[in-house]
Amino acid sequence: MKIAVIGTGVIGESWIRLFLAHGHDVVAVDPAPGPLPDGVTVTDDPAEAVAGADFVQENGPERLDVKHELLAVLDAAARPDVVIASSSSTLRPTDLARGAPHHPERVLVGHPFNPPHLVPLVEVVPGEATSEAAVDAAMAFYAGVGRTPLRLHAELPGHLANRLQAALWREAYSLVERGVATVADIDTAITEGPGLRWAGVGPIAGQHLSGGAGGLRHVLEHLGPGTEALWADLGSPTMTPELVDRLVTQVAGTDTDALLARRDAVIRAVLTAREQ
Amino acid sequence: MKIAVIGTGVIGESWIRLFLAHGHDVVAVDPAPGPLPDGVTVTDDPAEAVAGADFVQENGPERLDVKHELLAVLDAAARPDVVIASSSSTLRPTDLARGAPHHPERVLVGHPFNPPHLVPLVEVVPGEATSEAAVDAAMAFYAGVGRTPLRLHAELPGHLANRLQAALWREAYSLVERGVATVADIDTAITEGPGLRWAGVGPIAGQHLSGGAGGLRHVLEHLGPGTEALWADLGSPTMTPELVDRLVTQVAGTDTDALLARRDAVIRAVLTAREQ
Numbered sequence: 001m002k003i004a005v006i007g008t009g010v011i012g013e014s015w016i017r018l019f020l021a022h023g024h025d026v027v028a029v030d031p032a033p034g035p036l037p038d039g040v041t042v043t044d045d046p047a048e049a050v051a052g053a054d055f056v057q058e059n060g061p062e063r064l065d066v067k068h069e070l071l072a073v074l075d076a077a078a079r080p081d082v083v084i085a086s087s088s089s090t091l092r093p094t095d096l097a098r099g100a101p102h103h104p105e106r107v108l109v110g111h112p113f114n115p116p117h118l119v120p121l122v123e124v125v126p127g128e129a130t131s132e133a134a135v136d137a138a139m140a141f142y143a144g145v146g147r148t149p150l151r152l153h154a155e156l157p158g159h160l161a162n163r164l165q166a167a168l169w170r171e172a173y174s175l176v177e178r179g180v181a182t183v184a185d186i187d188t189a190i191t192e193g194p195g196l197r198w199a200g201v202g203p204i205a206g207q208h209l210s211g212g213a214g215g216l217r218h219v220l221e222h223l224g225p226g227t228e229a230l231w232a233d234l235g236s237p238t239m240t241p242e243l244v245d246r247l248v249t250q251v252a253g254t255d256t257d258a259l260l261a262r263r264d265a266v267i268r269a270v271l272t273a274r275e276q
Numbered sequence: 277m278k279i280a281v282i283g284t285g286v287i288g289e290s291w292i293r294l295f296l297a298h299g300h301d302v303v304a305v306d307p308a309p310g311p312l313p314d315g316v317t318v319t320d321d322p323a324e325a326v327a328g329a330d331f332v333q334e335n336g337p338e339r340l341d342v343k344h345e346l347l348a349v350l351d352a353a354a355r356p357d358v359v360i361a362s363s364s365s366t367l368r369p370t371d372l373a374r375g376a377p378h379h380p381e382r383v384l385v386g387h388p389f390n391p392p393h394l395v396p397l398v399e400v401v402p403g404e405a406t407s408e409a410a411v412d413a414a415m416a417f418y419a420g421v422g423r424t425p426l427r428l429h430a431e432l433p434g435h436l437a438n439r440l441q442a443a444l445w446r447e448a449y450s451l452v453e454r455g456v457a458t459v460a461d462i463d464t465a466i467t468e469g470p471g472l473r474w475a476g477v478g479p480i481a482g483q484h485l486s487g488g489a490g491g492l493r494h495v496l497e498h499l500g501p502g503t504e505a506l507w508a509d510l511g512s513p514t515m516t517p518e519l520v521d522r523l524v525t526q527v528a529g530t531d532t533d534a535l536l537a538r539r540d541a542v543i544r545a546v547l548t549a550r551e552q
Contacts, residue, residue, distance in 0.1 A: 192397035
């Protein structure tokens with residue numbers, strides 16, 4: 001297949017690596033591309049890029065007006081049966097599709113997690129105009145490049161996984177705001193604690209396991225009232241400049257290259273272990 | 277060293293495995309113990325167990341009155357310099373220490389994550405009466421058995437990691453309550469998405485990475501307003517019998533043996549990858 005990748009930032013570049021690794025031809029569109037993998041064709045003309053494409057992955061700037069301008073070009077140039085998937089993490093597919101007047105039914109969100117060539121999850125979110133055929137084609141396409149597509153049934157701010165992350169970040173920032181924990185404390189608490197389990201077993205299945213023979217029912221009926229009391233104690237921080245400064249100061253000094261290497265090594269190790 | 281492990285449920289049994297693996301002598305106290313690892317001495321008399329112990333790890337039922345009854349016996353029988361660490365996930369160390377009138381300064385919380393012989397995090401929480409010497413001794417002891425002790429600076433419901441988990445569970449249950457996602461969707465979203473990253477890089481360091489050269493400041497200043505809007509959209513479910521039923525029904529059919537094996541295999545793979 002020939003895949004058009006629109007935008008070659010961090011996410012676009014990782015998509016390109018994935019698609020090439022699965023034997024696809026890739027044409028990338030960027031007015032000012034950085035260094036890209038060998039084997040990709042680069043152009044600054046989106047219409048040219050999608051003219052012969054079988055799938056379009058759009059990774060433009062996260063602004064609806066910019067996306068609409070781009071989608072109008074893509075929609076006019078791509079074959080009518082070709083899915084246009086947007087990596088958008090914040091925009092609704094229904095709103096995106098308004099930018100594709102010819103064939104809004106082939107527009108959807110295909111939201112990856114960084115880096116998409118390693119992390120399998122792709123949230124597939126149809127808009128009001130999206131056809132089932134387009135959803136099916138996107139699900140099959142992502143599965144074909146070794147991803148785990150998850151079809152969502154509602155257009156929600158943050159889709160699904162980012163809502164779960166946002167809930168955790170809110171309490172994390174709140175603890176820093178209150179001065180009862182540092183950024184390092186919080187990161188350690190996750191990587192040395194629940195984060196180790198969540199790579200293998202999801203948060204609800206994990207509770208089911210912790211209930212022993214009684215499973216999730218035992219957990220929820222025993223911990224239910226305690227959980228509600230704990231929820232009531234969770235914080236609602238305001239992202240003031242002072243809180244941002246405190247978070248940024250505490251995270252400073254992180255060796256990002258070492259951390260990136262560790263992140264990717266751990267993801268690869270987990271994926272290998274899960275295949276066995 | 278000789279370690280007394282009080283209570284031999286899921287957590288106590290895992291502590292025993294850890295302490296034995298590190299060459300300690302272990303005496304376990306349980307009125308009705310299940311099958312335990314070879315090499316552990318079992319008694320039903322807590323005073324006898326702690327009489328010659330160098331460290332006490334208490335895993336009794338999660339009720340303050342029961343803990344107080346137990347702590348009175350342990351405090352009277354253990355050498356004054358011996359730390360009594362409680363695995364309690366819900367009780368405050370200040371409240372626990374009231375059950376140890378002789379030496380409340382050696383009582384603290386040493387809260388593990390299941391299973392403690394695999395998951396490194398131990399939250400060390402001093403109460404108002406706890407001495408610095410006891411905190412230091414507990415930190416050194418847990419580090420000596422290959423754990424990652426994290427000293428907390430406030431007595432909070434849920435300590436630290438369980439607050440972060442509770443925040444995530446709250447949104448997860450809310451999505452199920454609203455009918456927009458299933459338990460399987462949520463578990464997949466984590467294990468195939470952010471959960472893969474959190475084993476290697478904590479949630480805030482992970483945001484720092486995602487900001488590229490601009491780091492966490494770039495992320496917070498760009499996504500700040502969007503994050504606050506997303507927070508405002510997160511749910512506050514009520515744990516009604518209907519919601520419990522829905523969660524339990526959706527998690528049913530999980531092969532818990534296979535899931536436990538997968539959880540432990542993934543944890544081991546991550547720990548090995550991180551050592552390299």
